[in-house]
Amino acid sequence: MSIQLVLAQLLLMTLGLIGVATAEPGKILDHGSKLLLGLTVTFMAARLPPRTYLRLATPAWLFTLILLALVLAVGVGTEESSATKRWLEFGPVRFQPSELAKLGLVLQLASFFSRRGVERKLISATGMILLTTLLVFLEPDLGTSVLTFGLGIILMFAAGVRISNIAWFGLALTLVSLPVAGIYLEKHPYIMERWRGHQNHEAELVQGLDQIGKAHRDLSNGGLWGLGPDGPRYEYFAAHTDMIIASVGFSTGLLGVTMVFFAYWMIVSTALQVSQLAARIRPMTPEIHGASTMATGAMFMIVGQALVNLAVAARIFPVTGVPLPLVSYGFSSILTMSLALGIIHSAMRVVRSQLPAEPNPAELMAIATD
16 A cells, blocks of 8 residues: 555545544544544555456446435525535435445446547547536536546547547537526526625625635634634534544644645655556556556545635635535545545555566666677
């Protein structure tokens, strides 16, 4: 296993534990048990070879589509919005299938391109991306559907699809979706309300409704080293989920926030190393190609979502409801992101094992003298 990746996961989970202890002390034991389960999932997933994931990719992806369809039929919402169906309940367990669907799409596209190649396969891959995105879009969950669609585009590029083909696809889809956008926004007015709130936060500040502003004040009050979980803080929405970075910053200060960014950088670095090492292997087998694509997709799934969450916290984006991977409270996200890390571990192991042997110095000297 990659020590760098293990350290990144432990660092993010530890900071998340501190953030939950700060925002919702009563949930600390529940969150800790889910983190232990996540670590177990990572270590178990890392032991499986990439060919197993590639072989099971299509059934796994279809299973996530069934779960998404079940959400539309029998899913549950929240107290704030019962019409928004995003979860399935199995007894005491509540699970969000859209989290798992993103990983299912990564595996399916990696398997598809490793078996079929990228030539003349754009239409099939596009259908997979659009079908997954559409089911999430209908929940409705605009933030996750945009992330899912973007993830699919990145996977096509990572697999070797020409950027010109991707650009034409994006343009055509934009033109087709414009008429649908107006109907969707009219049916789900909360999206425009969030956007108007994002644009008019000065008015909300006067009314005392500026929730993100309160989170910013908590973040700045943390200073360099933090005030600890028991310090006096503001009350604001989703302090243990979507806005947990503010809780982490309050308790651990700028040092803790910097460590969050550093941990995500370590995940990016490890996945890029998989791609670089895979490029040295000749011939490029379907398993190696699929492993490299899986690692890239898993990395973008984690880090892309993290960037969106942090952009919301920085008031760059309006509220999306996207958790901070491996830090926020929530069973679905912890389980899925831990599984994604296990896949990167698996890809790294097989790529390292198939690297060409490098000649030792004595052999190089013998070649030079000849």
